[in-house]
Amino acid sequence: xxxxxENIENQFEMxxxxxxxxxxxxEDAMPDLSDEDLKEIMKRMVYTRILxxxxxALNRQGRLGFYAPTAGQEASQLGSQYALEKAxxxxxxxxxxxxxxxxxxxxxxxxxxxxxxxxGNQMPEGVNAVSPxxxxxxxxxxxxGVGLGxxxxxxxxxxxxxxGDGGASQGDFYEGINFAGAFGAQAIFVVQNNRFAISVPxxxxxxxxxxxxxxxxxxxxxxxxxxxxxxxxYAATKEARKxxxxxxxxxxIETLTYRYGPHTMAxxxxxxxxxxxxxxxxxxxxxxxxxxxxxxxxDLWSEEEENELIEKTKEEIKAAVKxxxxxxxxxxxDLISNMHEQLPPNLEEQMEEYKEKESK
Amino acid sequence: xxxxxxxxxxxxxxxxxxxxxxxxxxxGEDVGQNGGVFRATEGLQDEFGEDRVFDTPLAESGIxxxxxxxxxxxxxxxxxxxxxxxxxxxxxxxNGQMARYRYRTGNTRSMPITIRSPFGGGVHxxxxxxxxxxxxxxQQPGVRVVIPSTPYDAKGLLISSIRDNDPVVFLxxxxxxxxxxxxxxxxxxxxxxxxxxxxxxxTDVTLVAYGAMVHSCLKAAEELEENGVSAEVIDLRxxxxxxxxxxxxxxxxxxxxxVVQEAQKQAGIAASVAAEIQEKAILHLEAPxxxxxxxxxxxxxxxxxxVWLPNYNSVVEKVNQVMNF
Numbered sequence: 001x002x003x004x005x006e007n008i009e010n011q012f013e014m015x016x017x018x019x020x021x022x023x024x025x026x027e028d029a030m031p032d033l034s035d036e037d038l039k040e041i042m043k044r045m046v047y048t049r050i051l052x053x054x055x056x057a058l059n060r061q062g063r064l065g066f067y068a069p070t071a072g073q074e075a076s077q078l079g080s081q082y083a084l085e086k087a088x089x090x091x092x093x094x095x096x097x098x099x100x101x102x103x104x105x106x107x108x109x110x111x112x113x114x115x116x117x118x119x120g121n122q123m124p125e126g127v128n129a130v131s132p133x134x135x136x137x138x139x140x141x142x143x144x145g146v147g148l149g150x151x152x153x154x155x156x157x158x159x160x161x162x163x164g165d166g167g168a169s170q171g172d173f174y175e176g177i178n179f180a181g182a183f184g185a186q187a188i189f190v191v192q193n194n195r196f197a198i199s200v201p202x203x204x205x206x207x208x209x210x211x212x213x214x215x216x217x218x219x220x221x222x223x224x225x226x227x228x229x230x231x232x233x234y235a236a237t238k239e240a241r242k243x244x245x246x247x248x249x250x251x252x253i254e255t256l257t258y259r260y261g262p263h264t265m266a267x268x269x270x271x272x273x274x275x276x277x278x279x280x281x282x283x284x285x286x287x288x289x290x291x292x293x294x295x296x297x298x299d300l301w302s303e304e305e306e307n308e309l310i311e312k313t314k315e316e317i318k319a320a321v322k323x324x325x326x327x328x329x330x331x332x333x334d335l336i337s338n339m340h341e342q343l344p345p346n347l348e349e350q351m352e353e354y355k356e357k358e359s360k
Numbered sequence: 361x362x363x364x365x366x367x368x369x370x371x372x373x374x375x376x377x378x379x380x381x382x383x384x385x386x387x388g389e390d391v392g393q394n395g396g397v398f399r400a401t402e403g404l405q406d407e408f409g410e411d412r413v414f415d416t417p418l419a420e421s422g423i424x425x426x427x428x429x430x431x432x433x434x435x436x437x438x439x440x441x442x443x444x445x446x447x448x449x450x451x452x453x454x455n456g457q458m459a460r461y462r463y464r465t466g467n468t469r470s471m472p473i474t475i476r477s478p479f480g481g482g483v484h485x486x487x488x489x490x491x492x493x494x495x496x497x498x499q500q501p502g503v504r505v506v507i508p509s510t511p512y513d514a515k516g517l518l519i520s521s522i523r524d525n526d527p528v529v530f531l532x533x534x535x536x537x538x539x540x541x542x543x544x545x546x547x548x549x550x551x552x553x554x555x556x557x558x559x560x561x562x563t564d565v566t567l568v569a570y571g572a573m574v575h576s577c578l579k580a581a582e583e584l585e586e587n588g589v590s591a592e593v594i595d596l597r598x599x600x601x602x603x604x605x606x607x608x609x610x611x612x613x614x615x616x617x618x619v620v621q622e623a624q625k626q627a628g629i630a631a632s633v634a635a636e637i638q639e640k641a642i643l644h645l646e647a648p649x650x651x652x653x654x655x656x657x658x659x660x661x662x663x664x665x666x667v668w669l670p671n672y673n674s675v676v677e678k679v680n681q682v683m684n685f
Contacts, residue, residue: 122466135456141422145429175422182417338463339502341525344554344601
């Protein structure tokens with residue numbers, strides 16, 4: 001009897017273009033990016049890191065609400081997002097707010113999402129995305145549907161969805177990638193493997209050595225990528241996008257990454273399940289540090305430029321917080337009127353009741 | 361006018377909407393070449409092609425989630441869940457997702473999805489095929505539950521459901537599929553959602569029911585008539601949200617009500633109807649509002665099915681109680 005598992009697992013080697021020192025180690029795979037593109041990617045990662053720091057501070061001051069820290073995952077989040085076109089549709093997980101911002105969600109609305117205001121979930125016209133999914137994995141089957149919709153309409157667009165290593169254990173993950181494969185949906189499934197589903201390590205999620213190999217069972221392409229290497233994530237997503245719109249089927253991308261912070265700001269304490277050694281080992285792989293080295297080597301980036309960007313980002317954040325503060329609070333009557341296209345009789349009655357309450 | 365069974369009326373409605381709107385898609389397990397396990401989609405793939413009428417992999421959660429994605433790209437999906445007992449597999453897609461999408465997206469996205477599914481007892485199915493699970497969906501705001509009781513209603517209500525821009529769970533009682541024929545116009549027509557229908561007028565007692573129990577009530581009403589009791593029979597048609605206005609108007613006339621459901625007693629539609637009647641019309645009542653229902657057990661295996669299910673005798677019995685109160 002032939003044993004196949006080992007042979008399959010051996011084929012899923014981590015794809016990397018730039019190592020921890022910012023050196024290009026896979027010149028052949030280097031994506032076609034202009035100097036401007038490279039600088040823009042750096043800008044987005046720095047912006048997002050600063051936004052994360054400010055969001056954590058705002059949360060601690062009681063001024064933000066629900067927040068899932070992003071530091072450490074910038075290359076996975078923004079390298080993949082940078083490979084998208086405007087027509088592409090993002091179905092994010094709860095940590096994937098940065099992709100939405102760079103796809104066109106105004107920052108103050110991202111804050112409103114955190115604060116639990118429905119306006120935070122209203123994508124502006126032309127921004128193809130839905131708000132972050134809270135149920136782990138529910139977005140994956142939906143992405144298969146969006147990707148099938150694009151195929152049926154013959155559109156040059158893909159659905160891209162994000163989940164984590166824990167999400168890859170959900171039934172909806174398997175159903176989603178299987179449906180997408182069976183229908184040839186124009187979809188990309190990104191699993192940001194940050195090693196912990198809240199506290200449970202990835203080794204306890206599955207006997208599989210990689211998450212990427214799960215693509216094999218669904219009959220679709222799978223690739224494991226260095227999720228701290230923004231060039232590799234970009235190149236893999238770009239390739240997956242091309243394959244999807246060319247009718248070659250969906251792709252599962254596993255990015256190996258790490259979240260430096262807690263799962264969310266609602267009381268998670270990572271020291272209960274991670275060691276300092278592990279944290280510092282991953283910090284050495286930092287996506288921004290290595291990309292900075294790479295760009296400095298090409299004379300495309302300077303400390304001065306970065307400081308200027310940081311100041312500008314902080315100003316933008318301040319302005320966005322103010323705009324969020326100035327948005328009138330959501331009312332129960334807003335909720336009632338957003339439940340259906342036309343109010344059913346039970347809600348008509350309750351609408352009157354709450355109008356009365358809110359007028360006091 | 362054509363005489364059709366309920367299943368024929370349902371096929372006819374889907375045919376009408378496939379023709380009317382190119383965004384309508386019909387899919388599910390075995391709905392393609394096979395035409396569905398009850399033949400509801402018979403011939404539709406041949407006529408409209410595999411792009412619009414197609415088989416899916418055997419996974420209900422995937423069917424539900426995919427429907428949301430198709431709706432996000434402007435389609436009007438009409439998926440079939442092969443038997444409604446399988447809805448547990450896709451509860452998140454229905455109650456956790458499509459029902460909430462309009463609110464979640466701040467009224468910027470619609471979920472014009474109609475999930476069709478057979479349910480209901482008396483046809484000797486294996487476990488988890490016959491259960492009346494409408495209450496599970498009825499408890500979730502944002503999704504309608506529509507249950508027709510006649511071929512005419514089935515066509516009109518299904519067309520209205522498909523055209524509605526909010527999600528609808530459209531439940532088809534298996535016992536009604538082929539048990540009788542009724543007049544169904546060949547041309548298209550709609551029946552307003554959220555509106556109950558008075559299936560029989562009466563003056564002494566109001567019977568509120570839906571699905572197969574409407575027929576038990578009609579049969580009971582005939583028998584009661586012989587004993588001098590005039591029963592009004594209200595068919596809810598849409599069981600969530602309920603059209604309380606029609607019920608209350610009737611109860612104010614008859615002063616008595618019996619609410620009938622095939623489902624178990626606990627936490628059901630009938631409980632909600634009975635509560636609303638006493639909240640809004642207690643001074644009009646000559647007797648307590650009684651309920652007809654199945655016992656609070658899981659659905660019976662086939663050998664106990666006939667006794668487990670409520671029938672017209674159970675209705676007559678409860679009506680006699682309210683008349684003699």
